[in-house]
Amino acid sequence: MFDIIYQLYHKGDFVRRIKTVNLKPDMVVARTIIDSDSRVLLSSGMCLNEQYISRLSELGIASIFIKDGLLDDEVLVNDIVSEQTRAETVKVIKTSFAKLEKSSNFNVQAVKNVVNNILDELLNNSNILVHLTDIRSFDDYTFGHSVNVCVLSIITALSLGYSEPKLKELGVGALLHDIGKTKIDKEILNKPGDLTPEEFNEIQRHTEYGFNILREYMEISLLSAHIAFQHHERWDGNGYPRGLGGLDIHQYARIVAVADVYDALLADRPYRPAYNVNQALNILTRMAGSYLDFDCVMSLKSNVAIYPIGSFVQLTTGDICIVIDVNKNNPARPKLRIVLDKNKKRIANPREIDLSRLKTIMITRPIHEDEVPFN
C-alpha cells in the first residue's frame, strides 16, 4: 500500500516547486501530495485543472512540485527523511494532540516508534544535507512543524556528538515541544488579529502546560519534558516562562529553540511569506550568541544546504542556474545546471558546472521561483 502512495519520484523528471497561486491548468504534478491522514490529494503524473487548483488553495497548500517539460532530466529532490516516515509522524502527532484535547492519554510508544524511525533514517543519511522541501498546509502547520523541529534537532545533536539514547530523548521532546498548546483555547490559539496581553500570556503558558503533561508519563524522561518547558527561554535571558539564560537552559532546549526558529522562518505564515534558506540562515546567524546558543546555531548551519537542490541561483556571469547537487564540504559552492541566460531565456542544451572546481565564478543571489518563467 505505502509503496504506491509514497512513490514520489520518477527518475528522469525535472521537478520544480511552484506556488499554488502561480499554478495553471495542464501542469503535471511531479510529487504525490498526501495529507496528514495519509490520504492522497493528488498523485504524481496527474494533470492539473481549475478544480484541483482551487481545492489546493482551499486546503491552504502553499506550493506543490510540478514537472517542467523542457528540462526533462534527473534532478531529484530527496529529503533527508522519507515522505512515508514524515507522513506517519505527522499522523502520530496529530492523533496525540487530538487525544490530549479530549483529556485522554496519548500513545507514548507510538511517539517513540516514529522518533526511532526518524533517527534510523538520519543515521543512514548522515552525510547528506537538509533540504527541507516539504509541502504543508496552514491547517497542519503545527504538525508539519513539529516533525521538522524533531528532524532538525536530531541532526544538530548528531553534529554535537550525541549518543543514541540522548538522541532519542531529545527527539521525543522535540517532537512534543508544543504539546502544551492542546490546553489552550482554540479561539485564542487561532485568533487572526492582535492578542490582548492576557491572551498573549495564556499562549506563553503552553510551555508549562506541556511540561505538566509530559512529566505525568513515566515512560517519558524528565529531560524530554524540560524541552517543552524551556524551548522559549533565550540565551540572553529574555525568554519565557522563567527567564533562564545561557547554560541554565538545558542543551536539549537550546537545540530545539534553534530548530524551532529556523523552521518557522522557512514556512509561509498567514502574516508573511516564507524566507528562503539563505535569508533564514542569515537571520539565525544574527541571533547566535544573543537570542540563541551560538554552538547550536553553528551545528544546525553545518547541516543545511544553503542552496537546496531544485532552487535557482544567479551567477556573476548573469546566467541563472538550478542547483542539481550540493558539496557537503563546500555547501556555498554547489553543482549547477545553467538553464537561463542573463536575459532569462531558456538555454536549449543546458551545461552543468561544479562551483567547487570553478573558483572564479560566484553566486550573486538566490533567484525566487517566480522569476523563472515556466515552460
Ligand SMILES: [Fe+2]
Ligand atoms: Fe512553542
